[in-house]
Amino acid sequence: MxxxxxxxxxxxxxxxxxxxxxxxxxxxxxxxxxxxxxxxxxxxxxxxxxxxxxxxxxxxxxxxxxxxxxxxxxxxxxxxxxxxxxxxxxxxxxxxxxxxxxxxxxxxxxxxxxxxxxxxxxxxxxxxxxxxxxxxxxxxxxxxxxxxxxxxxxxxxxxxxxxxxxxxxxxxxxxxxxxxxxxxxxxxxxWRREQPMHAPEIAAVCFIVFFGLMVIIGTCYEGFGRAKPRDNNGAWSRILLSFSLLTNAPKLIAASTNDGTMNCLFGLKFFSICWIIFGHTFYNTIMLPLTNPYYFAQLPKQWIRMLVYNESVAVDTFLLISGLLLAIVFLRERDRGVSFNPILFYLHRILRLTPPYAVVVFFYATLLYRLGSGPAWDTLVGYNAKTCRLNWWTNLLYVNNYVKIEEPCMDHSWYLAVDTQLYFVSPVVLLLMYRSRVFRLFVYPILVVVAALVPFSITAAFKLPAAMFVNGPPEDVTRVFTHVYMPAYARAGPYLVGVGLGFFLHYNHKRPLLLPKYVVALGWTFSTASLLTVIFGVYGLMQVDHVYNVWESSFYAGFHRTAWALALSWVIFACMHGYAGAVNSILSWSFLTPFARLTYCMYLSHYIIILYFAGSTRTSVYLSVNEVVRNFFGNLVIVVFVSMALSLTFEFPFVGISKAFIKREGRPRRTVDIGNQPDDSGTIAAPRDKGEVSPEYSCSGANADHPMFPDVEKGSKEETRSLGDRASNTKHAYSNSAYESTP
Incomplete structure (x- = not known):
């Protein structure tokens, strides 16, 4: 040689x-x-x-x-x-x-x-x-x-x-x-000698140090205040207390919740973000120089590998949860007599979502490139740093899925733009569904079908593959990503399904729905079959000897995401009403609660960790399942700790400040209870108390009206106890930390 x-x-x-x-x-x-x-x-x-x-x-x-x-x-x-x-x-x-x-x-x-x-x-x-x-x-x-x-x-x-x-x-x-x-x-x-820091980098360091000091000062302020009580109603007192670790840390790491029937969302959120991180770890690994590139070509021949190639449906899980909790928040405020205020509706969203997002974008554009070096450092890290320096404004305006898509800042941030755009147009659907029973029963189903026909039509018109097949031609991956994967109008199906599920659960949360066993069996059969079909249905389409059929690809591209959302809707419904058994026990496991509160911040920060380790690789990589799994668990542990720091330093404080200065107040009004049903003993379930506190949302569970990773936690004290076991046939309710006055 x-x-x-x-x-x-x-x-x-x-x-x-x-x-x-x-x-x-x-x-x-x-x-x-x-x-x-x-x-x-x-x-x-x-x-x-x-x-x-x-x-x-x-x-x-x-x-x-x-x-x-x-x-x-x-x-x-x-x-x-x-x-x-x-x-x-x-x-x-x-x-x-x-x-x-x-x-x-x-x-x-x-x-x-x-x-x-x-x-x-x-x-x-x-x-x-x-x-x-x-x-x-x-x-x-x-x-x-x-x-x-x-x-x-x-x-x-x-x-x-x-x-x-x-x-x-x-x-x-x-x-x-x-x-x-x-x-x-x-x-x-x-060899790179240390270069002097430039103005943007110095500003980033000062920014991080300032908020770190605010956390220290706020913690000390609250600690001394507990020893010597003081009036904390002043503006500066409320700001300092919003940064206190003594208040925020226990809320973040607390694992205990009540028996709220929406605790299953904890597990759905956590397992979905893990799936996303695993997929991104895999995709960045195959971008590195490989000593066995033939192994990558063999992956599509194994059925189980579809779990990696089809991880993008995990994003549709979050779209489903977004629409679900948005609808519930909207309806509960109407029940409290709060008039819809579009200015507060949009302002609340931006203030809750943007601060940690802006911090991560700023870090990408300034300090990210200085973290390390390696043969692939400039290809992976340098490129992302460069695009964020140029196009950061598209992210903060939430238009990066339409503008500058050829040079995106934070490749994965397209989802935040899609979610925000769907949130901004949601009042039209929410108000019509709230005011018109005809719209709920007849027009809404048509909207769901139309939302599925949009990606169907785009795929047929451009003769696109059914999904982004990474083993296919790069130009096909780019076309699918541009025309079907990123536009909000092509991803609206799961969001609309979530909105409909939210209306259904809200109007039926007081009445116990007793289903025959065969109905439950059919529900789980169709749900499981749909989930498996969505994941493994692309197996034949990814084989090298497959002959492209435009209608086959269009059908899968158009309906698989909506089918995924409908199947998960049954899972959520079954968990709420006691028909999920072990599935509900796993998804509602209290151990997952702290991690579920971090899912939004994990989504924001996980790519930094993946890029760092991929870009720092010093030589060729031997691709194997064991290698990817090992990297995934290493990335996951570090991402959790980074997300905790991001949440406690930037997300929780701005949630507290937002709640301290933006109040949503409503008046209790008389409502007609439509769901008081007798239990097995003949006792009528007590009607739900009125006037619960307005919902909140956060990436860590602190504010729940962020449609991507809304948190489900402890319900208000007025909540009736949920149905823990179908046989008990006790009172039904749903609970969410969004409905509490504190994160």
Whole structure:
């Protein structure tokens, strides 16, 4: 085997013109990778003074090849080793990143240069030959995405290195194969000396320190106040107390709840966010250089792998819960006699959702890039930092699923835009359903069907695949993501199902619904069958020998998300009314309560952790289920702790401030109880007390009108005890921490 590093510099030495007296083009090592730091030469920069320094460094390196001093060994070890039979072979592992840029030769021997670690994507394109005529047809790739690493001289420009590498392949093997060579340098980087912090980064540090101090001051203020009581009704007192850990931490980590029948949402939220994190961990792993790329191609052939490829339906679970709790909050406020105030409706949403979101976007744009380094750092982390510096405003305006979608800030944040847009148009549906029984019974079902027909029609019109098949052509993934996956009008089905479920549960929460056993059995049968069909129904569509059928793809794309929401609606209903048994016990497990309160902040922050570890990977990765599972659990643990810090420092305090200065007050009004039914003993269930406190929402469970991760926790003290067991046939009610005055 031959070290590519030696081959490259020899090739470059032979191909270069004679050296001339030139000054070193760069005074000090710096990033030269695309998407790098705040300043420095661009990726494709050519040294303005010419190629003389590069040639002299290459000559010096080659002259050291006989005795191989320590610095030369480190540089060679960072280069991939070519194997015989390149065409059709799997790429060799990338050399270790740390061996190249961190080891520099003595300045007297090597002109003060340092190593530059580069990763190149090589493609050999050969002619397509018609066997019947022998004529050359369209070009076909012999070798694609062949990733190689090499440690080159820092003074050599990226274009010069690409030319040298291409020249090597053309001389050594492409000519024998009658093929052309395309070389794309993905990134090159030299050893990065610490650069001074720029104004945005300094502002980010000051911002974080300020809120950290506010948490400390608020905690001390409350602690001293408990020892010496004081009047806490002043504006500054309420602000400081909103930051206190003595108040916020117990609410976050408390595992105890009452027997509220919506406690099943705890489990649905937690397992859904875990599913999302697992999927994102997998997708970022396969983006890394792999030593066994063939394994990725084999994954779609296994049924169980559909759990990974179809994790996107976990987002539809949150859309369902969003619509469900939004409808319940809306109806309970109407029952309290609170008039609908559109200004407070929208203001409440923005103030509760935006603060932690803005903090994470700010972190992406400023400090994220400084966290680490690695061969894939600029491809993963640098790109995200760059796009957030440019397009942060699309996120804070919640239009990033329509604007600048080619350069999105926080790839996963499209969901927050979709959820917010659906929230903003929801009053139209909510008010019509509230005021018109005809609309609820006849128009609403039509809306649900239309919401499913929208992605059906788009898929048929553009002849799109049924879903985003990561094993398919990249352009197909992009088209599905752009036309079907991100637009709010294509994701409205589960949200509308949640709204309808909320109305049904609200109007029937007082009456025990006693269903025959065969009805319960049918409900679970159809629900389970629908869930399994949605997850595993794409198996045949993902196989390489599958023949595309536009109607087959359109049907799945149009109806699978709505079917998922309808199936989960039965699960929620069954848990509420005692027909879920062990399923309800698992989903309502009190141990999951603290983690469920963190789901929104986990969603915001989990990609930072995934990007960090993926971008910091120093060499090629062996892809396996065990590797992905191990990375997932490591990511999950760290995400929980990061989410706790984000919640206690930014989310909980702004929830407290919002509640302290924005009041929703209503007057109790007379209502007609429609659900007082006798229990088995003939006793009439007591009617629900009126005038419960207005609902709240938060990513940690502190404010429940954030439609993505509404929290279900302890109900108000006036709540009647829920049905814990269908056989007991006790009074029914639903409870939610949203209905409490404190988070």
């Amino acid at each position: 031959k070290s590519l590093g030696v081959v490259l510099v020899v090739c470059w030495t032979l191909a270069s013109p004679p050296a001339t007296a030139i000054e070193d083009p760069w005074d000090e090592p710096t990033w030269v990778a695309q998407g790098g730091g705040w300043s420095g030469p661009p990726f494709n920069a050519t040294p303005p003074a010419g190629r003389g320094i590069c040639l002299r460094q290459a000559t010096s390196f080659v002259s050291s090849a006989d005795h191989l001093p320590g610095w030369a060994l480190h540089m060679l070890s960072s280069s991939s080793e070519l194997r015989d039979g390149l065409a059709g072979a799997f790429p060799p592992p990338l050399g270790p990143f740390s061996g190249c840029p961190s080891h520099s030769p003595p300045s007297s021997d090597f002109l003060g240069a340092v190593g530059k670690y580069c990763v190149a994507n090589v493609t050999l394109v050969g002619p397509q030959i018609d066997n019947s005529t022998g004529r050359h047809l369209l070009a076909r790739p012999l070798v694609e995405n062949y990733l190689l690493s090499f440690c080159a001289e820092a003074a050599c420009s990226s274009s010069a290195l690409s030319d040298a590498l291409g020249d090597f392949f053309n001389r050594s093997m492409a000519s024998d194969l009658d093929a052309g060579t395309t070389v794309n340098l993905i990134q090159c980087k030299t």
